[in-house]
Amino acid sequence: MNCVFLDANILFSAAWRENAGLLRLWRLSDTTLLTSRYASEEARRNLETQEQLQRFTTLMARIEFVPDSAHGDLPSKLRLPEKDRPILLAAIRGHATHLLTGDKQHFGSLYGKSITGVLILRPADYPGFA
Numbered sequence: 001m002n003c004v005f006l007d008a009n010i011l012f013s014a015a016w017r018e019n020a021g022l023l024r025l026w027r028l029s030d031t032t033l034l035t036s037r038y039a040s041e042e043a044r045r046n047l048e049t050q051e052q053l054q055r056f057t058t059l060m061a062r063i064e065f066v067p068d069s070a071h072g073d074l075p076s077k078l079r080l081p082e083k084d085r086p087i088l089l090a091a092i093r094g095h096a097t098h099l100l101t102g103d104k105q106h107f108g109s110l111y112g113k114s115i116t117g118v119l120i121l122r123p124a125d126y127p128g129f130a
Helices: 008-016 021-027 037-046 050-060 085-093 104-110
Strands: 002-006 031-036 064-066 098-100 118-121
Touching: 002 085, 008 021, 008 037, 008 050, 021 031, 031 037, 031 085, 037 050, 037 085, 064 085, 085 098, 085 118
Parallel strands: 002 031, 002 098, 031 064, 098 118
Antiparallel strands: none
């Protein structure tokens, strides 16, 4: 069983459109979806319509929340903006096997790499999703 931590941009994109392709993540049988309050709040505050907010609420009911983790040690050579550190730290703290993010600017250099046991991928690269 994989435990997949979803970054805010994945949550946002899944709720944005009624038939978003990312919704397939919620149908994967061998995957537990995780996120943090930090990530979910970032996604929620960027949604615009009542329909999007309702979809978001429905999706969040089917995700396990892990504790937010603003402080913690990451490998010394790893450089992430302050706003992205809590995402990776929560994935690590939640014992995620994967972190899915579309944030190419900040996580792009980490795609395909495992950081403290968490493999960072774009959603399209997650096994069983493509």
